[in-house]
Amino acid sequence: MDLDGGNRRVFNRLGGSSAAVPDSSKNQKVCYHWRAGKCSRFPCPFLHRELPHPSGPAAATANGSGAPKRFADDSGFSGPALRRGPNFNNNHNNSWGRMGANKVVRKTEKVCNYWVQGNCNYGDKCRFLHSWSLGECFTLLNHLDGHQKVVTGIALPAGMDKLYTGSKDETVRAWDTNTGQCMGVINLGGEVGCMISEGPWLFVGIPNVVKAWNTQTNQELSLSGPVGQVYTMVVGNDLLFAGTQDGTILAWKFNAVTNNFEPAASLKGHTLAVVSLVVGANRLYSGSMDHSIKAWSLETLQCLQTLTEHTNVVMSLLCWEQFLLSCSLDQTIKVWVATESGNLEVTYTHKEEHGLLNLRGMPDLESKPVLMCSCNDNSVRLYDLPSFSEKGKIFAKQEIRAIEVGPGGLFFTGDGTGFRVWKWSEAVPKP
Known part of the structure; x- marks a missing residue:
């Protein structure tokens, strides 16, 4: 690169x-x-x-x-x-x-x-x-x-020579990593709260939806379910997790038969928006505007501990x-x-x-x-x-x-x- x-x-x-x-x-x-x-x-x-x-x-x-x-x-x-x-x-x-x-x-x-x-x-x-x-x-x-506004996400999908940036200006931009030139702009109609990549997939969190693009096949999907802005996302145990403005953590699992992401779980416990997620040691950790951190089992998706x-x-x-x-x-x-x-x-x-x-x-x-x-x-x-x-x-x-x-x-x-x-x-x- x-x-x-x-x-x-x-x-x-x-x-x-x-x-x-x-x-x-x-x-x-x-x-x-x-x-x-x-x-x-x-x-x-x-x-x-x-x-x-x-x-x-x-x-x-x-x-x-x-x-x-x-x-x-x-x-x-x-x-x-x-x-x-x-x-x-x-x-x-x-x-x-x-x-x-x-x-x-x-x-x-x-x-x-x-x-x-x-x-x-x-x-x-x-x-x-x-x-x-x-x-x-x-x-x-x-x-x-x-x-035009603050950059809220940067992602480099695997096997690509492009880098993607998302912003509160409601756009995602694709950049050529060899020349540094902007290759295209996607207007989403909502502020980008977060953006991650996993394999060839690019996931973008905007109000009330997660946009998913397969950067190799150009397949585009919309994952519904979030209420309010999607602030954070992470992948763990073959699940895509998204932290939302209403305090819920939503999970989707990819179905190879239907070639789509299907709802898998809804984790509730935070009283305000979930703004940070990370996976480690077979656990999902979530940070919130309610000042707390919760530890969840990746196997059972049950809350194991709340840190205050x-x-x-x-x-x-x-x-x-x-x-x-x-x-x-x-x-x-x-x-x-x-x-x-x-x-x-x-x-x-x-x-x-x-x-x-x-x-x-x-x-x-x-x-x-x-x-x-x-x-x-x-x-x-x-x-x-x-x-x-x-x-x-x-x-x-x-x-x-x-x-x-x-x-x-x-x-x-x-x-x-x-x-x-x-x-x-x-x-x-x-x-």
Whole structure:
């Protein structure tokens, strides 16, 4: 897949070793103003670089048993490892957030408004960002526009050389992945609440219906039953699940004889709209505007547990290894693990400054798991797992409501101006 639209080098933070304070000096201190990106003293009596991390026995003492271990560097998100059994285990919960405080200190984390308008006179000396991202391990390949409102879904059906985007502007657009050109626009007559692909099928959720297209045969189906907007969909155990505005989760099963999707179940229990669904460990998890998460058996479709630790809308859910991750407008990401009884409990809570909208996970070029979470301050945070150490940030003019993972280290973010194509790259060696 080639979506190269001219690589743009990401911003590298300023600051090298400080000549004003020799390394051999006692009581070394890092300049507070430099950390905030606004030191104007030259020469400055304090360091314009971070102190090295402790190593050897001292580091082991500080961290208890050394750096936190990763659970499985070769594992993916929502992958086969999740389906090893119905229960999780609680062997690794002590590693969560162990290095979360070691945030990378960079230039003022705000995009320069004058740079966006193309008339910043400060150039490299500007204390604000002249880039849509912070981080040395991923690059922006292309920015494709065309939608008039926020992009709410991005999908790449299997075996296709096309990428599809859905938007609140009531359209779905098809894009050629080789040229980046828009190949067609489908007007749906209703806002796209979500969009997913499974095999050759493309599913689009709009008010009161799910549209299904077979991208190989061009067969088009309309799945009726939803009441109100369809906010989220997922496939599990050969069933298509859709979370709807009235709080119901509907399920359909494909009938090869009739070549159609037939209603299979209606799961009720949430009191407000269901806005997030994920499948893992033989369970379906649903997040709702009623602030709760419900765990359902994929075999019996019965509710097994209701989780009520969030205090606002549960916007997104993600399964990784034996853990369930959830994010909410309450400004937290919660990591859940099961006890011996099988019930889920919070093992770690990560706090953000803004409400959280979406979670996605993928491995970087070193096959290490990275969590991407979009916030309602028009940004995406990238974190190493399980440490929650900051890896980078992505910025946009409007809210980023859609994040999707592609092949070959590609990933996509969609906002109100269109969608961007990103790719993991080798980290720049530090001097």
